[in-house]
Amino acid sequence: MPAPATAERDRLDRETLLDTAETLFYAHGVQAVGMDRVREAAGLPLKRIYRLFATKEDLVVAVLRRRDRRWRESLAAHVERVAEPRERVLAVFDWLAAWFAEPGFRGCAWINVHGELGTASEAVLREVRAHKRAFHGQLAAWVRATGLPLAEPVCLLAEGAMATAGIIRDPSPAGHARTAVETLLGGAAS
Structure with missing residues (x-):
């Protein structure tokens, strides 16, 4: 069973996710970038991403x-x-x-x-x-x-x-x- 997320892990994953999403959205557009692409580039499970941001709109x-x-x-x-x-x-x-x-x-x-x-x-x-x-x-x-x-x-x-x-x-x-x-x-x- 994976270890529970710590506040520091949340912060680091959130920053990684924001950096990745910002780069992809700015380079390609929000609508052209699906959450699977964000997941792949960020190296985070989709479930983790949606724990940090409930929707793509929240991430944007x-x-x-x-x-x-x-x-x-x-x-x-x-x-x-x-x-x-x-x-x-x-x-x-x-x-x-x-x-x-x-x-x-x-x-x-x-x-x-x-x-x-x-x-x-x-x-x-x-x-x-x-x-x-x-x-x-x-x-x-x-x-x-x-x-x-x-x-x-x-x-x-x-x-x-x-x-x-x-x-x-x-x-x-x-x-x-x-x-x-x-x-x-x-x-x-x-």
């Missing part, structure tokens, strides 16, 4: 929630190294350019999942919306620190760059958006 939500935390922390760490408020806003687009240039970049995970599942999953839709609200709030705070009323246009430029870069698989939209934001920041200051 957990993947998105964890990715949100890491994604926004990475962005903040990059941006907050810059002291001057306008340069901080521009640093967002430098960070986006680096992300867009990473091997395996497939666009914004939340836009992708929303495109796949739309409103079919209320839990996933809530998670996508929560991420977008949090990102917009984070970016809007950096824009407000410039003293200029440009939060919404800057947010739209960032979102547009993400969507476009994901489609064309080229980091150049970040540079184009950065140039537009630089113009907005300069024009609003006059």
Whole structure:
């Protein structure tokens, strides 16, 4: 008889499962990846997976929630190294350019999942919306620190760059958006 799962074993299996599912869902799409594929790649029995996450939807939500935390922390760490408020806003687009240039970049995970599942999953839709609200709030705070009323246009430029870069698989939209934001920041200051 197998030994009972410990809290540490649960944590390790959960992390393995989340890492595996995130990689597969991001690379291939949520609908294209079945739970058998997740099981095989994670090396965990399907029964164990469903003990950790009762449904595939629960797993998708957990993947998105964890990715949100890491994604926004990475962005903040990059941006907050810059002291001057306008340069901080521009640093967002430098960070986006680096992300867009990473091997395996497939666009914004939340836009992708929303495109796949739309409103079919209320839990996933809530998670996508929560991420977008949090990102917009984070970016809007950096824009407000410039003293200029440009939060919404800057947010739209960032979102547009993400969507476009994901489609064309080229980091150049970040540079184009950065140039537009630089113009907005300069024009609003006059």
